[in-house]
Amino acid sequence: MWYQTKASEMLGIEYPVLQGPFGGNLSSVELVSTVSNAGGLGGYGAYTLSPQEIIQIDQQIKAATNKPYNINLWVSDTDMQEDTLSDERFKQVRTLFKPYFDELGIPLPEKPPPFKSRFENQADVILHQKPPVFSFMFGIPSADILEQCHRLGIVTIGAATTLDEAIALESAGVDLIIASGFEAGGHRPSFLASAESSTIGTFALIQLIREKVKIPVIAAGGIANGKGVAAALALGADAVQIGTAFLACEESNATAIHKQMLFSEAARHTTLSRSFTGRLGRGIANRIAEELMYTENGFLPFPLQTQFMSHLRKEAIAQEKWDMIYFWGGQIAPVLKHTKAADLMKSIQEETTDYFDQQKK
Structure with missing residues (x-):
């Protein structure tokens, strides 16, 4: 079956569908547990949280699901020179x-x-709490942190916006790579070159990475339904990460107006900007x-x-x-249909299965 991939096996999930881990207080325990309980991998963006807050969130997630889940941090959390x-x-x-x-x-x-970086202290909490999956952006953790993750059985996922970044992640011993295309909403997690010079589309990036990298690749950006999942898998991805479609669901911690905007005509026009955070990110043009x-x-x-x-x-x-x-959102927003995460997961499963069944006929 299409959902039996190397990524789903490594992550211990039924379907190779990851929910994007939203930072800036947009994640929620309810969304993470809903996606994980539906057979995917829920993700919580924790880069703005203190170590104690991460502990509390991790405990809440563990109480809400007995399935695998992901906690995400930013390796580079400041641009102060x-x-x-x-x-x-x-x-x-x-x-x-x-x-x-x-x-x-x-x-x-x-x-x-x-601002002083908090990543090292946050990473210590990850090693202590031992979430099933630890993903990270904007760089690569130290060899010591990655070694401890492997020893503790924590699966590691790094984000790449270019082939060079993917090669660097594989060389460091990361387990899986997210191929983050420029269609994606939120921040561009580039770390080897400027974000402005690292704007490769998802489907091109999957193929570039697949040619040179042996570890599983997760496609992210411009995917919100079963057809997108099928296309990513056909191009060599082992899984997909879906952000904007889950952000628009009622279980996310986005404001009501944010969700409304993602379903509005305004979502047809997104742009990349540094105006609101100092780092390049995609949201609805304003x-x-x-x-x-x-x-x-x-x-x-x-x-x-x-x-x-x-x-x-x-x-x-x-x-x-x-x-x-600035309402964060990806280019795929105009095709969104679902407001409940469980319904979105069910639709993705059914659409992807139908697509591959049709190919057999």
Whole structure:
């Protein structure tokens, strides 16, 4: 059967369908457990959480499902080149964004404090809690962390946006690779070259990686139904990761307006922007992303830009200025149909099975 792949065997799941692990408080225990209980692999994006919060989430997931699940972290969680942000650079950013804060009638925020990476402490929690699967983005964990994962029986998954990144992940001893195409919603997890120069489509990337890499490949980006799953498998993927379609389900922790936007006409137009976090990511096109498209060097480094823009986001939500909020979403959003994760999983299973049954006739 189509669902009996090397990836599903390694991950201990019935269907080779992974739910994208959403960061920024968009993940939920309910969504993770629903997908895992339906035979897929639920995923929780934990890069913004403290070690204690990760422990609590892991315990809640374990209580909600006895099936495999995934916790995701960012290896590189800051773009700060120095310990401090210069007053001059912060002044330039304040000037650039002042019209939007003025429009909302709120003061510009003060300069954010320096950010220290939390990844090492977060990774210690992963090794202690031992989730069945540990996935990561924006780099490769140390050889010591990967060795401990293997010793503890934790399956590791790394994200690649280029062939070079996939080769690096395989060389490091990672178990599976996510081929993250530029169609995908959310941040571009590039780590060897700039995200802007690493914009390969999912179906091209699968084939490039499959030619040179022996470990299983998981296709991500532009997949939301059984036809997409069948296409990815036909091109050599061992599994798929689906983000936007699960983000739109009622079990995710996205706001009601975010889910509404993913089903709206606005979702036909997405764009890549650094305006809201300092890192390149895909969301539904809005006024700020479009107006600041050619001022990408004028933003704060990640995650300071996120902290800076959180003030604007909060007030824009309060005033319902939706054209000032960046709603994460992928290019596939216009084909979304399901609002319940269990229904989405069932539809994917049935559509993929029907497709491959038709090929036999």
